[in-house]
Amino acid sequence: MFIQCDDCRSSWDESVLEMDQAAHQLVQEEKFRDEAIRSAVLIALVDDNVSEPEIQSLLELSDVLFDRPIDREELGRLCSIARQAGIQANNYVLTVSKRWTMQQRLLALQGMFLAATATADDVSPEKLKMLHSMRDLLELTDQEFEIAIDDALNYDIA
Secondary structure (H helix, E strand, O other): OEEEOOOOOOEEEHHHHHOOHHHHHHHHHHHHHHHHHHHHHHHHOOOOOOOHHHHHHHHHHHHHOOOOOOOHHHHHHHHHHHHHHOOOHHHHHHHHHHHOOHHHHHHHHHHHHHHHOOOHHHOOHHHHHHHHHHHHHOOOOHHHHHHHHHHHOOOOOO
């Protein structure tokens, strides 16, 4: 049997009713981290080419930015699944970001920006266009978007 949340409309196993608030928040935070990493991976895949600098950036930002380290094997699986399923970054982010807090939206944007600009001298037009579309998808003002990008430049990611 499943229960549907009145706020986010997600379906949950009925055992969720027995969770305490702290456990629930921990589960939600872990879910966000996974979704944010997937969002960054999808941005890296926008031009269908993931370079070695992008791989290194994704591995580091999963650890440093999202506190959810992944290895090359897991990253490869995420890329393969996304490619095989034809998952588009904008559709994915639009779907999952509805339950994110503003702070999580800004953090996810920073991860996507860092993944897209890992090869700063050769950022594809497709990635730039997708990054700009994230402002509207994440329901950010121009100022919030610019501040998040500026703050992302302070992270020491490959």
